[in-house]
Amino acid sequence: MKRRDFLKLSGATCLALASLELDNRFLRRLEAAEVSELPGSLGAKEIPSVCDMCFWRCPIIVKVKNGKIVKIEGNPKSPTNGTRICARGNAGIQAVYDKDRLKYPLKRTGARGEGKWARISWEEALDEIAYNIKKVKEKYGVHSLALFDHGASAGFFREIFEALGTENFSNEPAFFQCVGPTILAYLFTYGYQAVDPAKIDFENAKAILLVGSHLGENVQVSMIKSWITALEKGAKLIVVDPRFSVAAGKADLWLPIRPGTDMALLLAWMNYLIEKGLYDKDFVKNYCEGFEEVKEAVQGYTLSWAAKICDLPERDIKKAIEILAEAKPHVAIHPGRHTAWYGPQDVQRHRALAILTALLGAVNVPGGMYFPTKPHLQKAEFLELEEDHEVEPPEESLKEDIPFANIFHGSPTDCIIKATLTGEPYPVKLWGVCGVNLLQTIPNPYQTIEAIKKLDFIFTIDIMPTESSFWSDIVLPDATYLERYDRLYVCKENKCYVALRQPIIKPMFESRPPFWIAKELAKRLGFKVRFKDEVEYLNHQLEPLKLDVEKLSAQGGIAVFPAKPFRDKEDLSFGTDSEKVELYCEAFEDEDFDGVPKFIPAPAPPKGYVRLIYGRVPVHTFAKTMNNLWLNHEWPENKLWVNDKLAKQLGLKDGDEVILENQDGTRSDPIKIFVTPGIRPDAVYLAHGFGSRSPMMTRAYKKGVSDTFLMTHYENDPMMGASSHRNNFVRFIKDGKVINIPELRPVPPEIPRFELKKSA
Amino acid sequence: MRQWAMVIDLNRCVGCHACTIACRAEWEVPIGNGYRRNWVKHLGPEETPHGLAFTFYPGLCNHCDNPVCVEVCPADEVEVVFKDPYSNKTKKMSVKATYKHPFTGAVLIDKERCLGCGNCVEACPYNARYLNEDLEEPKADKCTFCFDRVIRGEEPACVKTCIADARIFGDLSDPKSKVYELVHKKGAKRLVSKEVNIGPNVYYIGKEKDLYLLMKQAPTKRTWEELE
Numbered sequence: 002m003k004r005r006d007f008l009k010l011s012g013a014t015c016l017a018l019a020s021l022e023l024d025n026r027f028l029r030r031l032e033a034a035e036v037s038e039l040p041g042s043l044g045a046k047e048i049p050s051v052c053d054m055c056f057w058r059c060p061i062i063v064k065v066k067n068g069k070i071v072k073i074e075g076n077p078k079s080p081t082n083g084t085r086i087c088a089r090g091n092a093g094i095q096a097v098y099d100k101d102r103l104k105y106p107l108k109r110t111g112a113r114g115e116g117k118w119a120r121i122s123w124e125e126a127l128d129e130i131a132y133n134i135k136k137v138k139e140k141y142g143v144h145s146l147a148l149f150d151h152g153a154s155a156g157f158f159r160e161i162f163e164a165l166g167t168e169n170f171s172n173e174p175a176f177f178q179c180v181g182p183t184i185l186a187y188l189f190t191y192g193y194q195a196v197d198p199a200k201i202d203f204e205n206a207k208a209i210l211l212v213g214s215h216l217g218e219n220v221q222v223s224m225i226k227s228w229i230t231a232l233e234k235g236a237k238l239i240v241v242d243p244r245f246s247v248a249a250g251k252a253d254l255w256l257p258i259r260p261g262t263d264m265a266l267l268l269a270w271m272n273y274l275i276e277k278g279l280y281d282k283d284f285v286k287n288y289c290e291g292f293e294e295v296k297e298a299v300q301g302y303t304l305s306w307a308a309k310i311c312d313l314p315e316r317d318i319k320k321a322i323e324i325l326a327e328a329k330p331h332v333a334i335h336p337g338r339h340t341a342w343y344g345p346q347d348v349q350r351h352r353a354l355a356i357l358t359a360l361l362g363a364v365n366v367p368g369g370m371y372f373p374t375k376p377h378l379q380k381a382e383f384l385e386l387e388e389d390h391e392v393e394p395p396e397e398s399l400k401e402d403i404p405f406a407n408i409f410h411g412s413p414t415d416c417i418i419k420a421t422l423t424g425e426p427y428p429v430k431l432w433g434v435c436g437v438n439l440l441q442t443i444p445n446p447y448q449t450i451e452a453i454k455k456l457d458f459i460f461t462i463d464i465m466p467t468e469s470s471f472w473s474d475i476v477l478p479d480a481t482y483l484e485r486y487d488r489l490y491v492c493k494e495n496k497c498y499v500a501l502r503q504p505i506i507k508p509m510f511e512s513r514p515p516f517w518i519a520k521e522l523a524k525r526l527g528f529k530v531r532f533k534d535e536v537e538y539l540n541h542q543l544e545p546l547k548l549d550v551e552k553l554s555a556q557g558g559i560a561v562f563p564a565k566p567f568r569d570k571e572d573l574s575f576g577t578d579s580e581k582v583e584l585y586c587e588a589f590e591d592e593d594f595d596g597v598p599k600f601i602p603a604p605a606p607p608k609g610y611v612r613l614i615y616g617r618v619p620v621h622t623f624a625k626t627m628n629n630l631w632l633n634h635e636w637p638e639n640k641l642w643v644n645d646k647l648a649k650q651l652g653l654k655d656g657d658e659v660i661l662e663n664q665d666g667t668r669s670d671p672i673k674i675f676v677t678p679g680i681r682p683d684a685v686y687l688a689h690g691f692g693s694r695s696p697m698m699t700r701a702y703k704k705g706v707s708d709t710f711l712m713t714h715y716e717n718d719p720m721m722g723a724s725s726h727r728n729n730f731v732r733f734i735k736d737g738k739v740i741n742i743p744e745l746r747p748v749p750p751e752i753p754r755f756e757l758k759k760s761a
Numbered sequence: 762m763r764q765w766a767m768v769i770d771l772n773r774c775v776g777c778h779a780c781t782i783a784c785r786a787e788w789e790v791p792i793g794n795g796y797r798r799n800w801v802k803h804l805g806p807e808e809t810p811h812g813l814a815f816t817f818y819p820g821l822c823n824h825c826d827n828p829v830c831v832e833v834c835p836a837d838e839v840e841v842v843f844k845d846p847y848s849n850k851t852k853k854m855s856v857k858a859t860y861k862h863p864f865t866g867a868v869l870i871d872k873e874r875c876l877g878c879g880n881c882v883e884a885c886p887y888n889a890r891y892l893n894e895d896l897e898e899p900k901a902d903k904c905t906f907c908f909d910r911v912i913r914g915e916e917p918a919c920v921k922t923c924i925a926d927a928r929i930f931g932d933l934s935d936p937k938s939k940v941y942e943l944v945h946k947k948g949a950k951r952l953v954s955k956e957v958n959i960g961p962n963v964y965y966i967g968k969e970k971d972l973y974l975l976m977k978q979a980p981t982k983r984t985w986e987e988l989e
Contacts, residue, residue, distance in 0.1 A: 634792050
């Protein structure tokens with residue numbers, strides 16, 4: 002029936018039933034029986050827990066009515082997010098009730114990657130995994146086993162693989178494609194883990210510098226809140242980004258830098274501070290080592306040189322550093338997060354940020370770097386190993402040539418993939434994959450697929466049928482965070498608290514919590530598990546706090562302790578060898594790297610191409626949430642950002658569809674373009690995580706274009722082994738015709754050009 | 762006379778969509794074409810006379826002073842005794858299926874009496890209403906300023922979840938309220954045009970360049986006059 006017909010009909014018949022109705026919507030005390038009758042989430046049972054829609058883990062309150070999760074809100078007792086949670090946190094409900102979830106253990110029946118499956122029992126699945134682990138270990142040695150992991154509950158599996166004895170027991174793409182370079186840089190400058198999350202007091206800053214960080218589109222609730230509060234209080238914001246990001250929209254100064262030249266800008270700023278005597282002399286004198294080396298190394302890097310290299314107006318570069326110097330020491334410099342950009346210069350770029358921070362004295366002061374406060378928890382080891390349990394390192398390690406890979410657990414993902422492909426220095430024959438989608442995370446997924454084809458066995462533990470699940474032999478359905486306990490969440494910010502994740506509902510279908518899966522697997526591998534269940538495990542951890550799971554839950558799921566983010570000046574020392582901030586890094590120099598960063602340009606686009614850059618949208622986490630009913634509806638696909646002048650020259654209009662072809666001839670599906678002045682003409686931008694290749698993710702499948710599947714070229718950071726993501730270049734194909742892209746911003750001779758392979 | 766109102770601070774908003782998902786969850790807004798009680802539209806990056814801008818249009822029902830959606834409702838009026846949620850006062854009033862609540866200024870829908878004709882949906886120049894045709898009988902639906910939450914002392918769902926504290930809700934008739942201050946002293950703006958000004962009670966503050974983009978979103982079509 003059409004609306005209008007319906008109207009005629011009902012207008013005639015539907016006369017007022019009662020002439021006098023009472024509006025009963027007013028405040029009153031409600032009887033228990035009435036509660037479930039209340040509209041919306043009102044009157045629901047409230048259970049405190051911890052979010053897991055991204056890795057930041059905000060404390061939440063989960064609201065349940067009639068056994069169904071109806072709402073998720075921030076936990077008002079949380080000193081960080083309070084009642085706030087982001088779009089993803091709000092949409093956690095649909096992670097649980099997603100129709101495409103992995104429901105039962107699956108066994109591959111067709112060829113790998115063909116997508117043919119049989120439902121099997123947990124018993125059979127676990128037996129098969131244990132059998133293959135033992136078989137591969139026996140045949141190729143223990144180091145042929147590798148675990149790729151991520152997330153809250155991967156820890157149990159990590160312990161199992163570590164106990165098995167492989168050096169490849171935790172190869173986190175989240176580290177080796179993401180935060181690794183900057184963690185290393187700050188660790189060797191400040192001697193503590195200052196990066197994950199950024200230990201920067203945004204809220205009290207007088208000036209904020211973001212280099213390639215797109216806060217706002219990249220969402221950590223507490224950081225957004227303190228950043229925005231600082232801006233409201235008058236902090237100046239400088240954003241260095243080839244794209245006009247949401248953050249750039251709020252900035253006092255946007256520096257649309259030529260991609261790959263950030264280091265030139267940072268070195269010139271350091272030099273300017275030193276030359277003009279604008280650096281924090283007291284802080285440098287009292288708390289830093291290696292100032293003279295820095296001074297010498299950076300002289301010659303002038304603002305005018307940087308202006309040419311970075312393709313920025315010199316006056317803006319100067320204005321920016323003067324804003325920072327003026328605000329010192331209350332300067333918040335974001336250390337960066339996803340920092341595996343170009344390979345060879347990645348660690349050093351973040352060393353430059355770390356040094357700049359110290360030159361401005363922005364350490365241990367409001368608005369600058371702070372120190373985390375750790376609550377006193379008891380270490381809980383999942384496995385009870387024999388006293389004589391020993392593991393032997395391999396004769397030749399995978400990561401032998403990467404001197405700083407060893408300070409982290411596990412191995413660089415690239416080393417595992419290469420060893421799997423080549424059998425050198427030893428064969429890798431079995432992969433476990435837990436909570437990470439390798440093919441939408443690691444550059445050159447085509448190479449990863451080739452490696453997978455060479456494996457004897459691969460199993461995946463996940464919630465959704467991702468691409469990685471799709472290429473596995475056995476797939477185990479993980480419980481979502483709303484159906485399980487997990488390790489305690491310990492806040493590592495300038496507040497100190499411990500929060501409890503606990504099951505809100507029973508695991509749906511045949512999904513199982515990771516503790517149970519790991520315990521069953523451990524048993525089959527001959528290990529003894531120390532704890533009966535998660536509660537016993539958590540109670541053990543909580544013991545020194547005189548808390549247990551029940552008490553912690555009853556007090557609102559969170560235990561808050563006093564934090565001391567700033568140390569007394571007389572006690573201020575750092576965890577480095579010299580106990581000072583190491584502006585010059587001897588350990589790097591000892592391994593033949595630069596003790597002070599030097600400018601190494603990233604190759605410019607080859608003629609006819611633009612650089613492919615990427616980032617996040619605030620409603621999605623990696624490639625993890627694209628199938629979520631609500632989030633998918635909110636942001637179903639990505640668009641390609643194209644500079645307006647470039648588009649005009651190419652005759653392209655907003656909304657036109659193009660195919661992207663990269664420097665190696667790899668092509669994308671068609672994608673709509675978004676024409677904007679908010680991006681440089683030598684780069685195009687895609688939001689990350691779209692264009693799923695797993696047909697089992699019915700909403701996300703082929704929606705938008707995957708940036709990762711256009712990355713066939715990458716370079717490794719020689720220090721810690723990260724794989725880069727920003728060395729790929731594309732041109733367009735429209736209506737079957739190749740469109741070469743004109744160079745609107747000429748490249749100076751100091752910057753080499755990426756060389757196309759002859760075959761491409 | 763009490764008037765609930767919301768001020769959205771575009772200086773704070775990062776366009777994260779937490780408000781839209783929280784609303785969908787709270788009120789079980791189904792997935793469907795145009796089915797939503799609130800929204801976030803991305804504006805820019807675009808050149809403005811005040812520089813390059815990138816901002817958002819977070820929209821919701823404006824709970825207008827002169828709600829044209831109420832005017833076009835064809836349901837018969839019935840007499841209802843309304844109670845003030847904040848006191849014991851009552852007021853007897855004849856209202857249609859959609860009406861402006863006498864004690865809060867919220868524009869509400871009586872779902873029992875909604876005919877599902879869609880008149881109000883088409884009348885709203887802000888496109889703030891939708892017709893939920895997933896129900897056995899279609900019903901109009903829209904933002905209520907979370908009436909049921911607010912009268913029980915809770916914040917609106919979108920306000921409570923806003924990660925940047927960009928949404929400020931309160932009573933515009935109360936000179937001590939934050940919304941009063943923002944509207945009367947800080948120059949918060951209504952999204953109106955010379956063609957369409959029906960007294961919206963959602964206001965915006967932001968940089969000149971951001972408001973320039975936002976104001977381009979102001980309705981110019983007198984949609985309610987186009988109804989048959």
